[in-house]
Amino acid sequence: MAPKLERVVSPGKGNGLRAAVRLRRGELVYSAEPLACCVSSKLCEDVCHHCFTRQEKLLRCSQCKTARYCNASCQKRAWPGHKTECRCLQRLLPRTPTDSVRLAARLVLASLSPSKGRSEELYTLEEHESHLSSMSEQKKQGLSQLAAMLEVYLQQEAEGRASLPSSCRDPLSLIAKVTCNCFTISDGELQEVGVGLYPSLSLLNHDCRPNCVMVFEGTTLHLRAVREINPEEELTISYIGTLLLTDERRVQLEEQYHFTCLCQRCESKDDDALMLAGDEAAWIKLKEALPGLEALKAECDWRSLSERCCRLLSAVGGDVPDENLYKLRMTDMALDACIHLGDWEEALRYGRTTLPAYRRYFPDPHPVHGVQLMRVGKLQHYLEHTQDALDTFKQAYQILKLTHGGDHPLTTDLLMKLEECRCVTDE
Incomplete structure (x- = not known):
């Protein structure tokens, strides 16, 4: 199948991605697996470290006391990647690494046994920007402390540094690349569960009113178009939550991603x-x-x-x-x-x-509005306001079928609730 996107140099922005073909509203543009990922430290007791599913009861790794899994199957499948990390985590006990340190370490460990499929990436780790030259001394100092923790964390595992790819030899540069380029992995309801690096999709540039959205299924990232996109038109996503004032958005983007946003929404202060x-x-x-x-x-x-x-x-x-x-x-x-x-x-x-307010600030089809409608619909359904729930679920479905796709677990769950409401109202 011909690719739907291609790499391009975007005027005033550097590298970017653009549509290679005409894209329909709701169309799946690209799916990607992470080069490396990890569960957020604040959720390490609530989310499976293999499939990234939330569970009330999880099995804990008896060695590192940190990793947790849904069941023995998830633990067994995670072991090849966790085996070396487990030793690192044990050495650090009772401390735990920050998310950026753990993710950077996983990138180093992944580089020691590279995957064959990674040759298809549009953007390599070596090409990722660290932005160290544009950072304040205070921020560099903070990253230097994380880089020092990374070296302590890895110790013997990265002793043969000469055998590592150039992208992983300098701990400070690697930490900087991770903090500037990683994505927050969320569940279907857009709640954070982890962080990951998806090299090809790091090329996507930002817009406060983007033409694409990213939704996760486990650790798989799906990029979908939320409006009609013409061939050669640049693909954009929002790097940050957009329920912010213009100046707040700009400050956050400058501090974390080192650019001033000049999108239409920021310029007009809509x-x-x-x-x-x-x-x-x-x-x-x-x-x-x-x-x-x-x-x-x-x-x-x-x-x-x-x-x-x-x-x-x-x-x-x-x-x-x-x-x-x-x-x-x-x-x-x-x-x-x-x-x-x-x-x-x-x-x-x-x-x-x-x-x-959600309808105004998250214009359809926006996953945040769709998920909020679904939350309200669930409350109406539970309280037996069945006709109201049916109407709300219908509105949510019109959004989520475009942003999440018809096969996403959240969408299939929504369809089941819609059918339950229809059965009651038809009686």
């Missing part, structure tokens, strides 16, 4: 006025409260989080519209808290409140 709508004296209180609420969420103190969100949102009332950025973030946290507490009616109330 949505900024709406994101800051309402009485400033009222919404500034919401903004100032968010760090404390994030801390409660990180601690899983759902009761305190729910109560504080309720008080703050009630206090601002109609002085701040639901589309206000800080009110929307707080409403989302209240939704999460209510779901964890089993307060389904309140969760549904919060969920419904978010939908108009």
